Amino acid sequence: MTPPIEQNASPYGTLPPASPLATRKPVSLPRLQELHARGEKITMLTAYDATFAAVADAAGVDCILVGDSLGMVCQGLSSTVGVTLETMRYHVESVARGLRRAQATTWLIGDLPYGTYQESREQALRSAVVLMQAGAHMIKLEGGGWTADIVRFFVERGIPVCAHLGLTPQTVHALGGYRVQGKTAESAAILTRHAHELQDAGATLMVLEMVPAALAAQLTGQLQHCATIGIGAGNGTAGQVLVLHDMLGLNLGKMPKFVRNFMAELPGVPGQHGIKEAMQAYVKAVKEGSFPDNALHAW
Ligand code: KIV
Secondary structure: OOOOOOOOOOOOOOOOOOOOOOOOOOOOHHHHHHHHHOOOOEEEEEOOOHHHHHHHHHOOOOEEEEOOOHHHHOOOOOOHHHOOHHHHHHHHHHHHHHHHHOOOOOEEEEEOOOOOOOOOHHHHHHHHHHHHHOOOOEEEEEOOOOHHHHHHHHHHOOOOEEEEEEOOHHHHHHHOOOOOOOOOHHHHHHHHHHHHHHHHHOOOEEEEEOOOHHHHHHHHHHOOOOEEEEEOOOOOOOEEEEOHHHHOOOOOOOOOOOOOOOOOOEOOEOOOOOHHHHHHHHHHHHHHOOOOOHHHHOO
């Protein structure tokens, strides 16, 4: 008789975590829902290559987002509009390999780039499959309204979804720039309706980018089944995300208001520190609620 598969065994020939150093259970969809339910903040950072991903995993970051922000930080583009699906596939695959090299405990989210999900649900599914087969555990897509149909289509087919509302950089030209969204009563009402529709469609996570802190906190309280992940949305969200290069201070321009440079001096860490320590400090600050500080990093 075939012995039953042990609960944490790796069926179908998959490799167990590569490193014997794993200090925590892998982050899974139920684990994210559990963190949300018990009010523990969810930590997310972007990463685009194997090494940074492995370090983020070892630092205890809950989720890595291979964001299309890589267009700016890796490719030198002036917006995310020019990022292709093939570029995203390459970076998701690199990050997935890096995670297998480390603890393989971090949840991996792949971002659908501009033009790869707008035509139809079928086009969106084909694009999502490319990133899932590259190693993503979840797919992120921008926008509200018409996207709820795509989110439902994905979730019914076993693809976990992270939605993205507020400032959606792929539509920066329509929005008239990188501006705070949901400031008027009318735009806040639309954003709120979209957030509920995306939750009802089955999105598990929802990035809220550059949204007033009060609105983000209100939405976070309303959405019982979808954890909000803020970036420039104050400290009342269920989790936080930052672009890796920003939080490491690797930005020659003016740093966005919502960023904290974790490579700068860290409280309790004397002298110089490395990137892993900066990531650990970010995780600690988010978990304990000291980052972001609404007085400094929010609207
Ligand atoms: O592309 C990206 O990195 C993102 C984050 C800023 C949320 O969408």
